[in-house]
Amino acid sequence: MTFEQLRLDGVSRSFGAANALSGLDLAITRGEFVALLGPSGCGKSTALNCLAGLLPLTGGSIWLDDARIDGRPPEQRGFGMVFQNYALFPHMSVRANVGFGLKMRKVGRAEGRRRVDEALRLVQLTDHAAKFPAQLSGGQQQRVAIARAVVLEPPVVLMDEPLSNLDAKLRLEMRMEIRRLHQTLGLTTVYVTHDQEEALSLADRLVVLREGSVQQIGTPEEVYAQPVNSYVASFMGYRNLLDATVTGTAGSAVTVAGAGVRLTGRGAPTEGAAKVAIRPEDFVVGDGAENALDVTVEIVEYHGRELSVSARLESGTPVYFRTDKRLAPGDAVRIGVPAERVLVFEP
Ligand SMILES: Nc1ncnc2c1ncn2[C@@H]1O[C@H](COP(=O)(O)OP(=O)(O)O)[C@@H](O)[C@H]1O
Ligand SMILES: [Mg+2]
Incomplete structure (x- = not known):
């Protein structure tokens, strides 16, 4: 047939x-x-x-x-x-x-x-x-x-x-x-x-x-x-989902505040509550990156070439990222993520 x-x-x-x-x-x-x-x-x-x-x-x-x-x-x-x-x-x-x-x-x-x-x-x-x-x-x-x-x-x-x-x-x-x-x-x-x-x-x-x-x-x-x-984002590996509030927009860029930090990303919301989605592998460790966040490392899992790191912001909110740097629990590090990799959704 x-x-x-x-x-x-x-x-x-x-x-x-x-x-x-x-x-x-x-x-x-x-x-x-x-x-x-x-x-x-x-x-x-x-x-x-x-x-x-x-x-x-x-x-x-x-x-x-x-x-x-x-x-x-x-x-x-x-x-x-x-x-x-x-x-x-x-x-x-x-x-x-x-x-x-x-x-x-x-x-x-x-x-x-x-x-x-x-x-x-x-x-x-x-x-x-x-x-x-x-x-x-x-x-x-x-x-x-x-x-x-x-x-x-x-x-x-x-x-x-x-x-x-x-x-x-x-x-x-x-x-x-x-x-x-x-x-x-x-x-x-x-x-x-x-x-x-x-x-x-x-x-x-x-x-x-x-x-x-x-x-x-x-x-x-x-x-x-x-x-x-x-919802789809979390299913597609955007493991970091933060509740935030839109503070401003400029073109397709959206600025949000939440969990004690400010982030710039892209998305549809222009005001009010928002959900921010970031993949662990889109973070980079080190100064100088966009959207700098200061975190304390809590748990480190070994994945061959990379480490899977569970950390916390000062506010206590968990952040997950991947890195090839050898980090250890207790380390204070600065991480960042390009704005184009930060997705802002309606909650
Ligand atoms: N024979 C059935 N009688 C009553 N509820 C059912 C029956 N089959 C499925 N459901 C319900 O329908 C929904 C979808 O089920 P299902 O299609 O089996 O989900 P999935 O395959 O995605 O796990 C569930 O809430 C499930 O409890
Ligand atoms: Mg099934």
Whole structure:
């Protein structure tokens, strides 16, 4: 099945009085890799299950080009699904697990065998075809789940936190694997995660959700560099979020005061309360930088080339920064940050 666009039009889902998803508008182009990103409970799985047909909508519609599909049962949509818990058949071999969907679709034996072989090769499990799921590692099981989804050559693959049960090293490997498969097979992928790094590294486009509502849709570069509000900013690694008050504006520059310090940044607010967002890695240690702040170092974590430092302003407000200077707890240092890296939001 080929298509140009998968479109969600005001897709909503409530459970009783609670809105799990409110009016999601999203057009996904064929071949695109879209990540739905947000903390636990923000509606990611709800959105995915609505797409899959596992959950009826309570509002809105879903379209594949000109065909409305939200009334169709899951098997008629034919989307591939990969879940966090793999959901493999424990009593079937790897080969049988991967071939199951083809058998259901009455694909001929020779053709089925060829496609299963190809899928196993893609996920590098050819040598494990005769094993049972219990004889495989978590990463290998997840590969089986992915092979089982892609073997059907589905128009769209839906993945719900597929890497969250894997250890850190395997997670990185499988991340590249998923991107490689997406590219090699020309898939259209909708991928759910609470991990911003995963979303940024994998997706062509991110959809940041909060309590069932879209906060921002954009490329990784856009969302990373230009978060639209402090919620998205905090999700994108702007770990320093200070409450402040606007004291003046000049062009796109906004001056704020808060936590006993003055800062110049950029943003929309022109008066009143504001939220200031700064990334730890945008601070520099030493005199002479813009937005100088005097802090006392409290905790230092070693991260190879860099230290991750937790410090406090004189007012007691915590400040987090990164540096390659060898600092120690108790050190009094001056840090600064360029005004263009200080984002000022409405609170
Ligand atoms: N079957 C259900 N019954 C009632 N509430 C549900 C059900 N499924 C999800 N919810 C609620 O909907 C919201 C979104 O859930 P979910 O989509 O699973 O979030 P996420 O996948 O982002 O963690 C949560 O508040 C959750 O408690
Ligand atoms: Mg979920």
